[in-house]
Amino acid sequence: MTPIRFYNTLTNQLEDFAPIDPPVVRMYNCGPTVYDFAHIGNFRAFVFADLLRRFLEFTGHEVRQVMNITDVGHMTEDQLADGGGQDKMELAAQRLKAAKKSGVADVENPDDPFAVARYFEKAFIDDARALRLKIADDEAPRRPRATEHVKQMIAMIEKLVAADHAYVAGDGAVYYDVSSFPQYGKLSGNTLDKLAHGAGGRVSETDTAGKRNPHDFLLWKPDAKHLMKWDSPWGWGYPGWHIECSAMSMSALGVETLDIHTGGEDNIFPHHECEIAQSCGATGKAFARYWMHTRFLMVEGEKMSKSKGNFYTVRDLLKRGVDPAALRLELMRTHYRSNMNFTMKGLEDAHRMVERWRAAAAGVDAQSVAAGDSDVERDFVAALSDDLNISGALGAINKWLNDSPDDLSPLVRMNSVLGVLEAAELETETSGDDAAIDAKVQQMADARAAKDWAASDAIRDELTAAGIEVQISKQGITWRRKMTLD
RNA sequence: GGCCGCGUAGCCAAGUGGCCUAAGGCGACGGAUUGCAAAUCCGUUAUUCGUGGGUUCAAAUCCCACCGCGGCCUCCA
Incomplete structure (x- = not known):
């Protein structure tokens, strides 16, 4: 059998794939943020992860797949990663309130950020199930929620502080010290000497004032007024964006080194670069052996x-x-x-x-x-x-x-x-009326039996106009709805 | 400015040094079938791989330059 080879973003080359603990493969996929409905671009990455899992299973592996649910209300715009901007969960709540008013959404209490997160999480799982993503039918711990793993994140941050990989800045925020991790930049090619700070035009200088190095990234932000907040050794606040994946992947998979980690190409830097720095800094071990990223x-x-x-x-x-x-x-x-x-x-x-x-x-x-x-x-x-x-x-x-x-x-x-042979089980706006269509088709069959072509064609045209396609054969007439796209 | 990735027929898309006079799908065209269509079946559909150089006995495949597209350089799949 041909060996399995994957392109590893970490080394920029194709490598033979061999899990640490065969036939088990431990795979972590960066999952959805639940502030809104996921779009097809998000799902391209999730479908890719599903295909990868199914293929590995087909070739005899036992895949333990974990996909996180990011339900912490991170910030919009850019300062966000460091603390400014508007909370995304709050924006989501505003959208839901508007939708509820117009009767579209059925979230119970849009003022409760957890309810908002659960609403979009359920929507994600429904969509994932429709697209036959296996993760949708896995047990819930395989889809860990960030808000339920803050304890693990705090434990990891404490480890990083103790190991001098992180420090508490003057404003009380905890930052990762990128200069303490020489391999920083290996994944993306953005080594510290090459990073042009602010070149992406999304950094707010006022929020980075407490950092030793502009590329240091946030681990914990004390903010007692934040919508979702937790107690910590650094005060009430919320975790940085990158820490959840490090903490949850290890927690959910029970190991410190994963076989495969996937995500969209936009995650390569800074998200995955930072995950590597945090994870290796905390454990002293490689975080993930194969990094695979889907293009946009x-x-x-x-x-x-x-x-x-x-x-x-x-x-x-x-x-x-x-x-x-x-x-x-x-x-x-x-x-x-x-x-x-x-x-x-x-x-x-x-x-x-x-x-x-x-x-x-x-x-x-x-x-x-x-x-x-x-x-x-x-x-x-x-x-x-x-x-x-x-x-x-x-x-x-x-x-x-x-x-x-x-x-x-x-x-x-x-x-x-x-995973495409199964027929759709979903109700769509075009569903229903089957009996009426059956009746029309029967009329058409009768007309044909009487060789009344004009009547038969009229019914056929009518059905076609309604998006129904008829198939005539010696066995009779069958029909199906045409897939409609405007 | 730096770091990644990509550019193949009307469209989608494999192939990454010789089996390529380039898979597969869709579409289009011709035929069978049909009352006419649809569906189905059979056949045809790139001497050429963004452009220009170079390396080689041999390049879509390697190298260089240029053009175009996408991602990242603290929101994003």
Whole structure:
């Protein structure tokens, strides 16, 4: 079997993958912030993590996946990381209040930041389940909440202070001393000598006054007025942004060195760089062996942004009748280290592919699909073993399908990685009216039996206009809703 | 200014030194089928890999320059 190789951001090269404790693989994925509904860009990273997990499971690994829920109310804008700006949870509450007024949201008490966080966390899990992310059905401890791990964060900060990796500044805030960690910059290439402080234009000088070095980052911010606050040796306040992942990953996985850590490319610096500094500083051990980052998603060739009107959440698309399997396939079929271009046409392409596979797999008795081996599965695994080359894997499947194989059970087995054959179970705005459509189709069948083509065509046109596609065969007429996109 | 990554047909997208006169999907076109369509099936669809140099017996694949795109340089997947 071909060895599994992954591109490791830490070394900027492909490396053979070998977990510390085979067949167990301990993987941590930077998860969602729950101030709002997650968008398709967020989900590209989550779908990637799911694909990685499913592939490793397919190749005999026992994956322990942990995805955090960031529910601490961090700050907006930039000063935020160091303490200014407006609390994101507060903004979320304002949005929810507005939504509640208009009857859209059903959060019980928008004034309770925890209720707001739980509301969006549930929305995230619902979306994740629709896209068949396994993490959505895992036990809750696999989705640790930052607000429930403040104790572990404080313990780690104390360790860092004791080890002289952190210090308490004049204003009482606790900062990590980056000069105490010579490897700082290894992940991103942004070593201290190369960092241009403030070049990103997002630093507030007034909030960095207490630091020894402008690149030192916040571990604890005392702030008794903060919306969500906890008691600590440094007073009531809240933890810095980076510390939660270090504390929760070790806590949830029970080890100090993870096999795999994933996230979006924007997390490479500073977030993951800082996690490494904190974790290694606290334990003296490597934090994660393989770092994998997904590139950003574009929409119709442009950056996705609310102002451009090309901003999509998963739930928006599903409500509009998009097949979740098509969305899942579209989000995962571009290699994770390339910018993917999300397009409506691409979504339709993906849908066609899913439907074709579903038709092919329709006759397979899922019960009879035991473990198996076949050329196509070997090609499939070989492609994915090469840094998760999903396009190559999909190509292997389609090529094999084009030869009209007798035994289609490999398709069902490979679906344990793809997760797209299952039909949508979601209610959409276009659901309902099935009985009325059945009746129309019956009228059409009667007209056809009487060779009344004009009547038959009229009904067909009517159904087509309503987004219903009819399929006529010798066995009769079947129908399905077309995936609709405006 | 620094650090990453990317640029392959109408669109999406593999391939990263010779099996490439470049997978696979969508679309388009032709045919079978059909009352006509749809669905389905069969076939066709890049001598060329952002541009210009260079290395090599051999380059989409390596090197250099340039152009374009994306990310980061204390919010972000």
